[in-house]
Amino acid sequence: MAKRKPTIHEVAHLAKVGIGTVSRVLNNHPSVRSETRERVLAAMSSLGYSPNPHARRVAGGRSYTVSLILPVISTEFYNRLLEGIEQVLSEERYEIALFPIFSPQRLRRYLESRSLAYQTDGLLVASQGLAHLLPDQKFPTERPVVLVDAHSTRYDSAYVDNYLGGRMAAAHLAQFPGAHFAIQMQEELDEVMRNTVGQERVAGFRDGLEQAGRKLPKAHVFKSRFSAEGGRLALQHFMRQSKPPYNIFAGADLLALGVLEEAERQGLEVGEEVRLLGFDGHPWTEARGLSTLAQPIEDMGAEAARLLLDRIRGYKGSPRARRFEPTLIIRQSTQPC
Amino acid sequence: MAKRKPTIHEVAHLAKVGIGTVSRVLNNHPSVRSETRERVLAAMSSLGYSPNPHARRVAGGRSYTVSLILPVISTEFYNRLLEGIEQVLSEERYEIALFPIFSPQRLRRYLESRSLAYQTDGLLVASQGLAHLLPDQKFPTERPVVLVDAHSTRYDSAYVDNYLGGRMAAAHLAQFPGAHFAIQMQEELDEVMRNTVGQERVAGFRDGLEQAGRKLPKAHVFKSRFSAEGGRLALQHFMRQSKPPYNIFAGADLLALGVLEEAERQGLEVGEEVRLLGFDGHPWTEARGLSTLAQPIEDMGAEAARLLLDRIRGYKGSPRARRFEPTLIIRQSTQPC
DNA sequence: TGGCTTTAAGAAAGGGCTTCCACGCAGAAG
């Protein structure tokens, strides 16, 4: 049998205070003497007490939970994003309820009904153009909504400037001799969602190259789903078209990984015959010597969480947009030592 | 301002009954006259009432929610699994809280703490060998646990016989002339999780072929991550080794899709030069004319949900295992018309 | 028709928390 969890009354009794005081400690209410607070905290930890979230929700009207709607692709990206979001929210004792988008139908169900997604205090939406699927481009809720890794004029948002990233890639790769190539990621779900991240990065890359007097012919752009194997096929494709050296902007670290694998198979020297630039700045790129455009993913997530908390606490101003810029990290894949 | 949601009192008032009766209607309690029940239901829908789940949890001690822990790979599979689970649970007015495993660290956090995952009435775990990560191979909860798409002696489980699937693949493909090949899926996370699905399917295939007097040399097995592009690389690999016809067991529909794509690129005729068998039976395989071993994914999910509900309602018997078998679906990719 | 059981439904008592009101007591002001 599960031993019953201790309640606020037992804590109050042990600490020799009233339940009101225990509640005030739980909610960081200022008017508790620090001596009393200590005693209450001690009682809590000695009993192994943790408040019943359901009861808090019923009593307080707040749920201390926010919903996060996110696609299930590109998992490392979302893992890091979640990390950033969670850090801010857990400091404030908020929980996260996840709503992964497995399919457009499932998404609709999340959004149409009075589903759990709306039983929370606010909504974080990590998906480009998701609002396009909704009537009036508005989420059917009165609760605050914040977009992360996406941009909109209606809601607060935190996003990375992908076009700029593409231009930065161009500025770096334009200096090298040889032709330029790009891999553009494109998932089927992306079309439904009007996700243009891949396009934006490549567009920035193309414009940047042109400004530097270089070219990116259409045939030098390989479209691929989001997988390492896609990167391998891309390099094969490029090798059929022209000779080394290749200057490749991979559009995502995972795609770049595939290029690295295939270059090794083909006996091409990375950094010389294949110059390769990823996008994301995932931790493992360091060990692989992969140059990359690092996205401040955690920062972006944290900022989105802060924007949402603001709103939950009553902030009413007009939508705020927080733009983040990637950082170029140069390693052996574009600069052999 | 959000208009306050109607409560049980308002429903009771409108239907001219007591709140107890409204509650009984909500909980399908038998002792309500059907005439009264109708009146209450009418009042509910005219007010747009829906019960506050948090209040139900506090009052009833139950949460009417189950946690589902699942990996974030192979999304179509999990989408269908979720479909099956949800169908059973929603009939019983249970909600699902999702806990996608983005990384082993995150998983640990789910499992160690008194996280939300354990604030629910039960745990559905859709992942092979996940228990291996836990001390004593036991989930740290007193609540019931059911494994789905996995097997264990400690907990109830519902799973598909992957080895048998491999043998069925062999029985079908062994009849054709030419060499045999297999694609074995293998994700990095799988190792941590000791996920052996890919291995089991290929092992069954190998044993089945041998029984039919055919062979599957080691070199004819291509290991790939789980992506369509992996299937394309696999076919390239096989083409380097031998001439048509190829009899390929793809291990998963998504891998088979890549084989189809590459066969088309290479001008190989599917059904003649490339005979191809997938695994999963996803709906889109029909349009592609792909032969496949259909898994009863939804059924398996539904059964797992039922096992869990049983336990939640107090069933105490020893662990029950529900084994499901795949079904062979023959289409043009192995039998051109 | 009387005395019994059965059934339906209202009332009330929780469930664990937040919040508000009121009270005691300290120090400041008169």
Add this chain to the structure above:
DNA sequence: CTTCTGCGTGGAAGCCCTTTCTTAAAGCCA
């Protein structure tokens, strides 16, 4: 020394339900 402020605190009321207790009404049998 009294009155006033204000902080710190205890406890009651309330959040929206479920569940138990109880009573009223209806059905049954002799």
